[in-house]
Amino acid sequence: MVIQLKRTAHIVTSERSLPASRSLRRWLKHLFYVSMRSEYFSVKDRAQITRMVQQAELGHSGEIQVVIETKLPSHLAYRYTTYSRACQLFAELGVWDTALNSGVLLYLNLCERRIELLFDRGLQQAASQEMWNQICNQMIELIQHEQYLKAIQIGVQQIGKILQYFYAQQPVVTNVNELGDEPILL
Numbered sequence: 001m002v003i004q005l006k007r008t009a010h011i012v013t014s015e016r017s018l019p020a021s022r023s024l025r026r027w028l029k030h031l032f033y034v035s036m037r038s039e040y041f042s043v044k045d046r047a048q049i050t051r052m053v054q055q056a057e058l059g060h061s062g063e064i065q066v067v068i069e070t071k072l073p074s075h076l077a078y079r080y081t082t083y084s085r086a087c088q089l090f091a092e093l094g095v096w097d098t099a100l101n102s103g104v105l106l107y108l109n110l111c112e113r114r115i116e117l118l119f120d121r122g123l124q125q126a127a128s129q130e131m132w133n134q135i136c137n138q139m140i141e142l143i144q145h146e147q148y149l150k151a152i153q154i155g156v157q158q159i160g161k162i163l164q165y166f167y168a169q170q171p172v173v174t175n176v177n178e179l180g181d182e183p184i185l186l
Contacts, residue, residue, distance in 0.1 A: 040110065040148045041068060046183055052153055053181040056160025060167030061176070062123070063103045064159055065095050066152060066183040071111035082109045086116035096120050098178045104163070106155050113143050115155070126166040135159065152183075 041049075053064050067089055072080055080088070086107040090096055095103035101122030108115055115136060119126070135158045142151035 040146075041183070041185065045149050046185070048149070049152055049156070049183045050181045052156045053183075056156045056163070057177065057181070060163050061098075061100045061102050061170075062160075062163030062167060063095070063098050063177070063179045064156060064163075065093060065103065065105050065179045066156065067093070067105065067107045067186065068148075068152075068183055069107070069109050069186040072109070082107070082112055082114040083116055085109070086118055090118045093179070093184070095179065098122075099176070102163070103179060104159055106152070106159065108143075108148065108152065110148070115139050115143065115151070117155075117159075123163075123166065127162045131162060 049066055053066060056064055067086075069085070071077070072082075072085055076085065086105060089107060090103075090105045093105070095105045095118070097103070098120065101120040104117065104119040104123065106115070106117055117132060117136060135155055138158070139151040139155045142148075142154065
């Protein structure tokens with residue numbers, strides 16, 4: 001089952017076949033997009049994101065994986081949307097494969113200025129639709145003003161708060177780091 005949030009956020013709660021969404025316009029946009037990832041995320045910024053993720057994961061079993069992709073690879077851009085790409089990365093990076101099904105993927109596509117939030121089935125009851133909407137809306141607002149680092153900071157902090165509150169209600173809490181804390185830049 002997939003629940004679609006307002007704007008660009010989606011929550012995946014189980015596997016599903018993703019329909020092809022062909023777009024020549026999207027393919028051209030990604031093909032000719034000039035990569036500026038290093039301009040937006042310096043080594044210092046990436047280290048800061050790592051510290052933010054580590055802080056947000058303290059004291060609970062939730063795992064946050066941040067992926068920043070400049071543009072879709074040209075062989076995928078014609079058929080994949082940012083959502084379908086995020087679903088692919090959710091699976092490929094093993095965000096779904098944590099012991100308690102507690103992984104969250106925060107995916108940022110710089111070319112399209114889109115955010116995708118996906119979380120695993122163990123977190124279905126972690127927050128209401130409204131709370132996820134608020135996180136996405138705050139991040140989208142900052143991205144529209146090209147404040148990418150601030151958007152990720154807000155997103156990671158808010159996801160961390162949701163996970164902290166959710167796991168405070170659970171009887172057993174383990175704090176094993178199953179996913180890397182460093183942002184993945186593609």
